[in-house]
Amino acid sequence: MRKLKNSELDRLSVDDFKEAEKKPIIIILDNIRSLNNIGSVFRTSDAFLIEKIYLCGITATPPHKDIHKTALGSTDTVDWEYVENTLELVEKLKTTGVKVCSIEQAENAVMLNDFNVEPETKYALVFGNEVKGVAQNVVSASDFVIEIPQFGTKHSLNISVSCGVVVWDVFSKLKKPI
Template sequence: MEKRKLKNSELDRKSISEFKEAKKTPIIVILDNIRSLNNIGSVFRTSDAFLIEKIYLCGITAQPPHKDIHKTALGATETVSWSYAEDTLDVIFKLKEEGIKVYAIEQAENSTMLHNFKTELNNKYAIVFGNEVKGVQQKVVNLCDGVIEIPQLGSKHSLNISVSTGIVIWDLFSKMTFSTN
């Protein structure tokens, strides 16, 4: 069996307009005070890969255009819908009023381990990722419908926000897209 790597021209990439018109995965990403521009760009790139509906950039989280965001986003700031809000709580209040389930991605009491989290058909989810040092603000965690935790077995119990985003988005995307329930 041949294992030839595919060329970029063979990847069936969507144009910006095709991406904008495509049916989106019902996931919204909220970045709560992310300080690293490279992490922000990585979140955009992962969100593009899985047709995420929208990203909210909150608090100190930088906004495109910025060369350091662009360096890791590779143009995903042009495809993925995004907006800025000064206060993460305002975004969560708004989304919950719209019937969207909001979950903090954090280590907390009574959290649900990611592998045990069940998505429900026809639900839209917002997932909140926090600051690289302090995590998701406690007042934000308090307002969320729940907390999802990524199981970790090593000594650090700390993942980079861009890695956490990739893990959680893939898990939710695969449950929503490939689940037979």
């Protein structure tokens, strides 16, 4: 086996990415402190043709050198918007038919592997603060709470890792025929 060169990967140009059909997935970052985590979420969002990222509360916005360091240019491809109040955004999205899913450990949470993706449905995935998680009022307003199964001694994953795991799972389920 031989590793492929970047020129062999057949990736989209920035213009082609902007014109490409996006997956019906929105990411909401609820008060994320780490600029590197924010950049990593942008990069994951680029990889899986995410429709949009909402940066809420204390979540920093591009341009910023520490976001850029991990985003590697994906802040130029992925559509994003800053919204101060996460709960107001969630309520607004729900009125347009978007199903809001907080990624959190909570009562009656659905395990990610058991979460069924409905065809023709747009999902907003909410990822929370590195210490406090998704705000309780946002969890309460969500249509679903999705938990990533974990089997070790730790109680959580890094937010950028959680985003990669959940986005890949939802993306994969969207691609499967019913």
